[in-house]
Amino acid sequence: MVTTPPILRPIASELKTDRLHLRAPREGDGERVYEAVVETLDQLRAWPASLPWAMVEPSVAVSETFCRESAAAFIKRSTLVYLVFDHAGNFVASTSLHRINWAVPKFEVGYWCRASRQHQGLMTEALGALMRYAFDGLGAQRVEAFTEEQNLASRLLCEKFGMQLEGIMRKDRITPSGSVRNTCVYAAVASDQ
Secondary structure, eight states, X not given: OOOOOGGGSOOOSEEEOSSEEEEOOOTTOHHHHHHHHHHHHHHHHTOXXXXXXXXXXXXXXXXXXHXXXXXXXXXXXXXXXXXXXXXXXXXXXXXXXXXXXXXXXXXXXXXXXOGGGTTSSHHHHHHXXXXXXXXXXXXXSEEEEEEETTOHHHHHHHHHTTOEEEEEEEEEEEOTTSOEEEEEEEEEEGGGO
16 A cells, blocks of 8 residues: 655645635744734643643744744644634634644644634634544544643533543643643544534
């Protein structure tokens, strides 16, 4: 059996919904990502075991580095980050498929939405588009999410997409302050779709 190397797999660099445009990061996106991170920093830092990158002091350079490294990873098909913009071109969220196992194929999904655009259904719309693409476009057999047990908003979002709680890994993560946290494992599989 001949398998296609990941780097040769066709991957959509853009996805569109009624209100949103999801696209792979580009050089120069760092400033917009930085502004959203700063705006949302307190919320992001509430989940240090899930979002360790939010513990780093934000700067335009850090965000630009993230965008460029994400663009390179997208080309290599090792991580697929999509920046989410509204139709006016405003950066509203980020979502990704990472920890990719192309042999299955399976993906872990990640997401965050800037504070000023939360509670508008945008993250739901963006994540829905990405999950549909994972199953319908990339042939995913499994999409999983790992969220801190106390992060009820993230858990509800997983459940909204029919992801099943497969278990809770007790004392699985540690925060920079040394607090140990539990991790909820959610997953949707192809037969569920």
